[in-house]
Amino acid sequence: MFTIGDFARHGRVSARMLRHYDALGLLRPARTDPCTGYRHYAADQLSRLNRIIALKDLGLTLEQVGRILEDRVGPEELRGMLVLRRAELEEAMARAAERLGQVEARLRSIESEGRMPIDEVIVKSLPAVRVAQLSGVAESYAPKDIGPVIKPLYDRLCAALERAGIVPAGPPVAYYEEAPGGDGRVVVHAALTVGPAVALRPEDGPSGFEVVELPAVERAATVVHRGPMTTVVETEQVLARWVEAGGHRSTGFAREVYLEAPEDRAAWVTELQEPLV
Numbered sequence: 001m002f003t004i005g006d007f008a009r010h011g012r013v014s015a016r017m018l019r020h021y022d023a024l025g026l027l028r029p030a031r032t033d034p035c036t037g038y039r040h041y042a043a044d045q046l047s048r049l050n051r052i053i054a055l056k057d058l059g060l061t062l063e064q065v066g067r068i069l070e071d072r073v074g075p076e077e078l079r080g081m082l083v084l085r086r087a088e089l090e091e092a093m094a095r096a097a098e099r100l101g102q103v104e105a106r107l108r109s110i111e112s113e114g115r116m117p118i119d120e121v122i123v124k125s126l127p128a129v130r131v132a133q134l135s136g137v138a139e140s141y142a143p144k145d146i147g148p149v150i151k152p153l154y155d156r157l158c159a160a161l162e163r164a165g166i167v168p169a170g171p172p173v174a175y176y177e178e179a180p181g182g183d184g185r186v187v188v189h190a191a192l193t194v195g196p197a198v199a200l201r202p203e204d205g206p207s208g209f210e211v212v213e214l215p216a217v218e219r220a221a222t223v224v225h226r227g228p229m230t231t232v233v234e235t236e237q238v239l240a241r242w243v244e245a246g247g248h249r250s251t252g253f254a255r256e257v258y259l260e261a262p263e264d265r266a267a268w269v270t271e272l273q274e275p276l277v
Helices: 004-011 014-025 043-057 062-070 074-111 144-164 233-245
Strands: 039-041 122-126 129-138 172-177 187-194 208-216 218-228 255-260 269-273
Touching: 004 014, 004 039, 004 043, 004 074, 004 144, 014 039, 014 062, 043 074, 074 144, 144 187, 218 233, 233 269
Parallel strands: none
Antiparallel strands: 122 218, 129 187, 129 208, 172 187, 172 255, 218 269, 255 269
16 A cells, blocks of 8 residues: 555655545545545556546546546547547647747748848749649638648649649649638649640549649749748748839739758748739
8 A cells, every 4th residue: 555645656646636536536545544534545546547647638627537437448448539639739739830930930020121131032934834733712821821721732632643644744833812702812723733745624523623824924023932831921021022122013922833842841942933014
């Protein structure tokens, strides 16, 4: 038998927490001294303690924990619940890291005001390019709204092209349009460059992808963005300042050409191409 202090130490919890669990009926001591009221615990009670802590970490209330323990959840079922919770936490951490990256990009833009390196902008003509594409609608042009739309589009597009036996002939291209209604939503086109032998066609059967010709652009202001697209705001604002400083006028959203897109998004290299009048 262990005293409450020793049992708390072995279970990596506080004695106060054990008293709370006792009061709730979640983990009764194996023996309570009738004279002193001191609580004593057995080693095999560590198993129940571990289940209580694990279920709490799943986000369950102690009342819910008690009901589950009464149903005698087995180790495999409990493990499955913990694996699911781990996946949820990892997703939440990824979303938080993405939001942090967006905040840092905004801060860099603020800190760089008045000294943006607009000499990095290059004006050039863009040739027509044939692409296979899938399209969707994002709630806004903010990276936090574009990302969840464009990634699944590219996943589906790559799978559809593979089924159709079409091999991309160049880098991925994304371009955008205002959605009908003027409510701030944006049509997202996720595209992959294909060769001239691939026929132009509208939506093609169950795959749903289109093959279209993006027209040539006589003059476009271009700049290279390095890093994940969640931090693209700073680079886009380089273009905006260059356009204004030179007295130019943009004709719409910038195209994005993903020159290098490895698994590590911090190593991405993307060219932004903003058409000019």
